Amino acid sequence: MDKILNEYLEKIGKHLMPMSTPERIDIVKEIKSVMLELQHNGVSSEQIIERLGDPKELAKAYLGEAISKNSTFSWHKFGAVFAFYSYAGVNGMFVLPIISILSITFMISGVIAPIGGIIKFVGYLMGYDIAGITFEIGAFTATRPMQYLPFSIVSGVLMFLLGKVLWKLTMKYIHAISQKKIKL
Template sequence: MNAALEKYLSTVDKCLKPLPTSERVDIVKEIKSSILEMESEDLSTEQILERLGKPKELARAYLGDLLTKEKGFSWKRIMIICAFYSVVGFSGLVVIPCLGIIAPTFLVCGAVTPLLGVVKLVDFLLHLNLPFVDHIGFQFGAVSAGPVSTFFLSILTGVILFALGYGAWKLLLLYCKKVSRTKSDLSI
C-alpha cells in the first residue's frame, strides 16, 4: 500500500474520532481490506481513491450509521442528564453571578485603592488641602493611620484586592470550562 492510501486511511481515522477506539479500528481495518482487495484487482491508486470517495464523506457515512443506530430509551441515561442539569442549574444560580460580580469589583478596587493612597500622600506632601481627601485613610479602632502609612497600606490592600479579583475571575473561567467539558463527556 502506497503513501497516498496510507494518508487516506489516517484522514478517515482522524474524522472518526467521535467513535470509540475499538469501533474506529474496526472501520479502518475494513476500509484497508477493501483497498487491498482493489489492489489485488490491479486497480491504480487513483482509481481506488475515486471509488472510495473523499475520506471525510466516507467517515461521515460511518458516523451517520452510528447516529441512526440509537441505543434507544434508557432510564439511567435520562437520570444522568437530569442530575447533571440540576446540579449545574442550581450551582450556576450562585456561582456565576457571585464570581461575575466579585471578580470585576475586586479588580477595579485593587486598581483604585493604590491611586487613592497616592492622592492622599501627594495632598499631604504638597499641602494642597483637596476636598474629601481627609476621608481617605485607614482606621484601626480609635487610631487613624497617617498619610505615609496610608500610602503603603493602600498599596498592600490594592495588591490583595487585585489578587482576589484575579482569583475569582480564574475560578469563574474554570467553572465554565469544567461544566462545558463535563457536558461534552456525557455524550448527550
C-alpha cells in the same frame, strides 16, 4: 446532509453565539464532520442526534471548554462567562455571577486604591487635605497622611491578587461544568 441534521447544526451555532466566529465555525464543522462520518457508516439521522444529545448541552460543553482554556482576563471572555452561566443551570446562575463579579470588583478596586492613596499623598505634599479619600479597615482608620500611600498600595495589591484568584476559580468552575462534554 438532511434537514434534521442541518437544523441541529443551526441550533448548535445559535447556542455558541458568545464565542468568536472562527471558534464557532470550527466547532460546527467538527460536529458536521462527525455527523457525515456516522451517516457514511449507516447511522440514521435520528440515531446521530440521539448520540450527540441536546444541542444546548453540547454547546454548553464547548463554550465552557473554550472559556476555561486560557485563564487570562478579557472583557470578551467576561461576557462569555455570563452567557455560559445561563446554560449552566440554577447552580451556575448563582455561583458564576458572584465569583466572576467579585473578581472584577476586586481587580478594579486593586487599581483604584493605590490611585486614591497617591492622590491623598500628593495633596498632603501640596498642603491640601482631601477629605473624601480615607483609608478604613474595620475599626482602623489611617489618621496620618504618611499612612495613606503604603496602606493603599498594600491593600490594592492584595485586592488585585484576590480578584485574580477569584477569576481563576471562575475558570476552574467553568471547566468542571464543561467536563460533561460528549467525546466526539
